[in-house]
Amino acid sequence: MSRFVIAAFKPKPGMQDSLLAVVEKHWRVLQAQGLVTDRPRYAMQAADGTIVEVFEWRSADAVEQAHRNPAVLALWAEFEAACEYVPVSALAEAQHPFSEFQALPF
Numbered sequence: 001m002s003r004f005v006i007a008a009f010k011p012k013p014g015m016q017d018s019l020l021a022v023v024e025k026h027w028r029v030l031q032a033q034g035l036v037t038d039r040p041r042y043a044m045q046a047a048d049g050t051i052v053e054v055f056e057w058r059s060a061d062a063v064e065q066a067h068r069n070p071a072v073l074a075l076w077a078e079f080e081a082a083c084e085y086v087p088v089s090a091l092a093e094a095q096h097p098f099s100e101f102q103a104l105p106f
Contacts, residue, residue, distance in 0.1 A: 002037050003057045008091060009083040010050045019082040022075065023051050024106045029075050030055070035062040044101035046091045051083075052101055 011019040027041040041055035057063050066072045079085075093099040 001059060003060055003063065005055060005057060006088050007053045008046075008050050008086045008088050009053070009079065010048070010086045011083050012081075015082040016049055018078075019051060020104070022078040022082055023053060023104075026053065026075060026079075027055055029071055030066070033066070033069055033071055034058070035066050035069070035072070043104040043106060045104055046093050046101055048092070050086060050091055051104070052088065052091070 009019055009023065023043055027036065030036040035058055037056040037058055039056045041053060043051060043053045045051050057066075088094050091099075093101055
């Protein structure tokens with residue numbers, strides 16, 4: 001059974017552009033590796049610059065496979081250089097019943 005994920009990536013100082021670039025290609029890499037469904041992903045930005053991404057893993061097994069996949073691991077290394085992972089609940093927008101974010105162009 002598929003699994004939706006909501007991920008939040010807070011850019012490290014001076015790494016906003018690098019983070020945008022890696023988020024832009026994230027879903028394409030996961031899709032090329034057969035790890036996500038065909039549903040579109042959504043990427044948005046919080047007021048503090050944190051990028052929120054919503055996508056659907058093909059299955060719980062696909063999540064496990066990602067942790068052993070060289071292409072995904074290389075991409076995740078780019079994420080780690082550009083950001084820190086934060087819980088969505090840490091965002092000011094998440095404190096409202098209807099959280100609003102700025103749409104990203106990809």
